[in-house]
Amino acid sequence: MHPLKPATDRAHDVLHAERSSLDAIFQPRSIAVVGATEAPNSVGRTLLWNLIGNPFGGTVYPVNPKRSSVLGIRAYPTVADLPEKVDLAVVVTPAPAVPGVIGQCADAGVKAAIVISAGFKEMGPDGAALERQVLAEARRGRMRLIGPNCLGVMNPLTGLNATFAAGMARPGNVAFLSQSGALLTAILDWSQKELVGFSGFVSTGSMLDVGWGDLIDYFGSDPRTQSILIYMESIGDARAFLSAAREVALSKPIIVIKAGRTEQAAKAAASHTGSLTGSDEVLNAAFRRSGVLRVQNIADLFYMAEVLAKQPRPRGPRLTIVTNAGGPGVLATDALIEAGGQLAPLADTTITAFNELLPPHWSHNNPVDILGDAGPDRYAKALEIAAADPNSDGMLVILTPQDMTDATLTAEALKKHAKIEGKPVLASWMGGPTTQAGVAILNTAGIPTFDFPDTAARAFHYMWRYTYHLRGLYETPMLDDETDHLDRATADAVISGASAAGITLLDEFDSKRLLSAYGIPTVRTAVARTHDEALTAAASIGYPVVLKLYSKTITHKSDVDGVRLNLQNADAVLSAFDGIEAAVRQKSGPGHFQGVTVQSMVKTIDGYELIVGSSIDPQFGPVLLFGTGGTLVEVFKDRALGLPPLNATLARRMMEQTRILTALKGVRGRKPIDLLALEQLLVRFGQLVIEQPWIKEIDINPLVASPDGLVALDARVVLHHNSTPPDRLPRPAIRPYPRQYASPWTMKDGTPVVIRPIRPEDEPLLVRFHQTLSDRSVQLRYFHAMKLSARTAHDRLTRVCFNDYDREIALVAERSDVETGLREILGVARLSKVPHSSEGEFALLISDQWQNRGLGRELLSRILRIARDEKLGRVTADIMRENTEMQRVCEKVGFTLTADLEEGVVRAAIQL
Template identity: 70%
Template sequence: MKRLKNTDPAHDVLGYERQPLDAIFNPETVAVVGATERPGSVGRTVMWNLISNPFGGTVFPVNPKRANVLGIKAYPSIAEVPERVDLAVIVSPAPTVPGVVRECVEAGVRGAIIISAGFRETGPEGEALERRVLEEARRGRMRIIGPNCLGVMNPGTGLNATFAAGMARPGSVAFLSQSGALMTAILDMSFQENVGFSSFVSVGSMLDVGWGDLIYYLGGDPKTRSIVVYMESVGDARSFLSAAREVALTKPIIVIKAGRTEQAARAAASHTGSLTGSDEVIDAAFRRSGVLRVERISDLFNMAEVLSKQPRPRGPRLTVVTNAGGPGVLATDALIRSGGHLAELSQETLQSLDGLLPAAWSHGNPIDVLGDADPERYARTLEAAARDPESDGMLVILTPQDMTEPTATAEALTPYARGTGKPVLASWMGGQQVAAGVSILNGAGIPTFDYPDTAARTFTSMWRYTYNLRSIYETPELAADDETIDREAAAEIIREAREAGRTLLTEYESKRLLAAYGIPTVETRVARSPDEAAAHAARIGYPVVLKLHSETITHKTDVGGVRLNLQNEEEVRRAYREMEASVGEGFDGATVQPMVSLEGYELIIGSSPDPQFGPVVLFGSGGQLVEVYRDRALALPPLTTTLARRTMERTRIYEALKGVRGRAPVDLGALEKLFVRFSHLVAEQPWIREMDVNPLLASPERLLALDARVVLHPPETPEKELPRTAIRPYPNQYVWREELPDGTRITIRPIRPEDEPLMVKFHESLSPESVYMRYFHMMNLPQRTAHERLTRICFIDYAREMALVAERRNPATKEREIMGVARLSRPAGLSEEAEFSMLISDKYQRRGLGTLMLRRLLEVGRAEGIRRVTADILFENRPMQKICRKLGFSLRRDTEDMVMKAELDLLQPVS
């Protein structure tokens, strides 16, 4: 795969010359280890599939007991194959596989498909066997698909490295499956439905190559327009989410995830030997990565087709055009139940339709054009309705009545397949009478459905896909300046509890922890005696609340550890003594707090770990009946203000927070930022196992944490085994306060999504020469500052790339401004290599900033395990060449690309 020249991180091409997975998908030489002629054997079927579907390469059977297989000379071992092997397809018994992989690594084989079964799905012995296989593979740079898989097809080249009975047709859909049996059923169905594939991959137990690797690879494959996945377990959650978030922007990723019910989840775990987490968390993860989840196997390919043929809707409002009332009602029910809305027709559209349609038309949406509608009436109605700005998509329904012309009507609609700028779907209901019309519509790019309710649900899924992507990349607000968060104070609170051997923070400690992250808490004082409690109450002011202070008891109300509305000193003293007597062991005193009026809404924010995705945060209705109401929404931390709002919107309480029945609304912006800070607390303090704030009082006047509970991981837990967030949090360890040689004070830190407005101003400060030196061509300001482009620059995955910005406070305006940007990007699949780029604002050039930023960027590279850093620099960009030489790069002239090639081995010390 030839790498395309690209110097703009907003348009990275995922295809690099000879990616590691090229050895699997585009091999020139294939060895079948375990090839045989025994009828009905996997070894024979794989050999036959490879040689009967020419892929332009050579096949070598490997079998120490045979001189030839299917008429082709066989070799006793991979080492004796006369050519270097790109791909080894291993079908030998499981106990032999570690030895085979060792021989492959020694022979320089770069890819393997292990079809053999008998690994982790069989239990502990199989898991141990897998570990040995992976240890052998890691001795080289060999990538493995499987074990326990069907194999891999590349229909575009003719590669069929599977034991399936047939070869998939070429097409634009990549199909990945964790079930080989399901793949064979889909393959058989595809011949009947005339569905083609760009790749057909059975992933097996994903010992090495996982979802993330495959999604990255297919994201750079020009033949692939969409990726559909049958998934039983997620595997490496961080890798999957990282790849999906990037690729979903340009190619739809549609997943059917088995295991929605508890029983099905257990079955999936047994089948794959993997852990499966809460289905609610899976939904949250898919939303966070832009993946579209569907519930039916048929929907996988419906959505792949629809999203490849039609534009995505900008909103959830659908206009239905029909020649029969009943199908319109069915479509409406399905639309509303799936979360869509009927578009409200504007007065202009209603007047236009009055002039087009008979007087008896429905005068609303659905637009009933009546049973005698001819092709022209359909077409003109669709055109008029599509112009309505209140509509986000169109569904055209036709039922074959006596006067209906299904074929001619389909022909009349073909000009609107793309011309409206909105998705157009069709449901031609019937059989033979409508078959020709269905064919015409599909050929024109208008997807058709047998039933209108299916079409309506499909539209809602399209909108959900758009909505999720928009949520990820909508520019958020900054929730808090770094100066307002005291991370070290939070870590110290946790450290002291761990050193004392405790896993439970007291309420007092929990509130101090929240306060360190800028979350407002009710004033809380600890009393160790009735006298001390009375003294605290006097200083706070009556009425007050007494709550149990304990290092061992989790739920205070269960043991009578809460006394409310105490009006005077006598009541405080009596309440303290009664609490001490009723609680007994575990009583360490009481906290004294002001009695806060609960005028407002009781909310809960919380966190707990998921076995696959690590810490998960929760928002919902709080109070004592939180488990009964179960009004909640989950999300993966860390959040932005946009993601926080999207999470809150999925709860019923959210509507009340906006103001109902004369009540003033809660400050939703402040609530979003509080939730964001909470998510950062969860993400940045890994020793927290569980945490909830309940209730969080939300009123128009204030937000206040009234109670908090924090549980830590056991002290004996190895730090490397603490659950990590599925999405890497903001890397605060790479924040430096610096001073330039001229005394200018700056901060160098990783870029963040909230920086988009600052990046716009940064680009406004650049000269044409600086732009040309960075991008190797001219790029005008509107191009450079387009939201779609800046999202790719600011919304980065810190696990795959790092961008540092240098910023300062403008002395005159006190506003932050970006002075320069430096980026380190890892090509997919090449984790130890990275390419750097840098751009400095003109007024800060030649002031030492470039050298300082590149030095810090190389420090990041070392810390992230990168061994080799490269860059392409224009011949005339001598200042950049000078900086590179100063920091130890070697430079060589490349006259073909007209650039200087800079390279640095990070194992060497930086000067």
């Protein structure tokens, strides 16, 4: 068995296929303007004029049934009357006519449309019905569509101006995408003054078809685009956005400003988690999870695009400030600290070097005030010393124009320090005309400049946040083997039993059974409906005990005085039972009391009360919450949100966002808790939320964390009503690990293996796997020789192991050594979807010593089963001509082989 070229190393082929589906919009060869007119100040006239006034290398056809020509160009009654099949239709007709126009375009084979027209869902139900008709016609013709209700699209690199804006954007390397057409025109006007250029300028409108995910994919694959800037009002298809952003963000910055603060997603929810989870917070969590940088104002969009293009990302949050005036340094410090950054503490060697360079009355601290008489040489040497400090992650140089200051020569002196590996250099040349020549020198050298130092300090912190989020995505997490040994059968039984009975609120006993099934420690609990049952349970558990209300209708026990603690004997238990019953009868009615639960009294004197929960966000589905718990949870609001599923790294990142983590590490002589165990609990909790989609809300409050361990004292689980259709249950925004594709298999020689989807934790195993490959296998796999160091580089393997299971899935065959217990990967197969199509590409690689044992055929057969599950219609691959063994395997599972003499490969294809 021999390998073939992988889809992951043929990314440009896949991306080209993806780009071609939108090339009809951004690189059309011919355009029809439906609704073109000569009426003064009309959208139809302006749009046609923009297209013919900015040559894009193609032909423009006006479509107007009432005119024989528009602006001197021959017009046609309908799209069907055009002399050729056009790539793009730009539609500016009234909204009621748009479905018919798109239908005509579909019949005429038009590949794409931009619908400028307004009057759709923003106008109410009738407009929404029109949108559905438009989409149905576009789908019928397999057309891509931007809009409706948009300004249009520009491609400044080709000269395409399919908008009704006044003016054309300058060419550049920034893609700017906006849901606001008015903002787009304002940015266009500003960019002309500031000489900012764009590789794409897109008004998305209602995003009926083409959404954020499509556009991020398109510009992510465009070699001329260095960064993607987004003005966002709504997320649209959350899963598509996150999938595309996670793929692109590692290579290109995606910078977003989100307008508006929506109402809390679960405002009316009864759970603590629901009341704490606001949709804007969820959006922040989604951005963190996908590597997107969110900024707070429009100027920062462009600042960060420039900074990230010119300077390396910092390795940490600590900034060193070098200034010739104390005040600006203090302002920069305030801005940095308020944003969440840190000043770099000066190392002893750094202070010694500064003492030798600077006058005696320098600041002797960070910010480093090198005094107002600092000349170019002092500035350059000070920056060199600061950059060498091991505590520093970046430098900000501030210059104020004083009598002794030469802003221009100082900028010249700093040019040689513009590129420092892993440490960005920013500058703030304050003032007016006297500093402008220096500003130009710094910008040309690649040192971003800012008018004010506080802005520069915030920019540095944005850089660190961007680095931090990306690092969290692609760190290799610790594997939690316990997620493979959960009691899912018990969990399924608890959920299905309650759902069958029409129960939406699990009682405490079943809630804790559910948690225990997922390895979350709970206290021993018994249900008691009578005095005698309560006494028997207390005696069995052992005093002291706790009694809590057992009710299938009351949400929070504390609301009805439904908890009694530290009961030392039988008399206390009987008194507590009667007290709870009386309180419930008085406050809620006798029908709400079904007894009590009895559990052991857990001492929390050395522990901390935490909350772990989940509720449903209308855009992102299940959202996880972690933070400080207890009865005052809504008051303290010390919490972090995250999107499931989690791994150990992502769980730790959630913990790091809370203030309680400092206490959990141990303070004032108190022992720390086991943070690794807490990480694993959060991972398993995320698994519970993902694998049990009938859960609507779930709280563990409090989860007591102490040096002795973790234990859930109380739990509340709300289910979706059993009348909910299964396909209408909220789905997670990030597709979870596809466990259904994991199963054992035995090779021809009797060797047992487990074939399963790849995981981020597999990176060390893949390193060892690559060490087993021969040069020939590598040559056939990658179509060229590739060094082991290149194949096993962390940056590469993270992309291989971190699958977005919506876009691709890799299967690995894993074997455990009987004698040592060590695990090893024997083979890898990958299926990559070709975006916006029903086609996929596969790749396969088997370790040399395990070839010719049937493993390749089995992996390929499983890849085809997955392709069918994913509703793909065709799977293909390119195989080297000399790889006859792989060709035979493909034929055995049903592929058709075709030789491509020009490319020198054999193309394998199968219709599913």
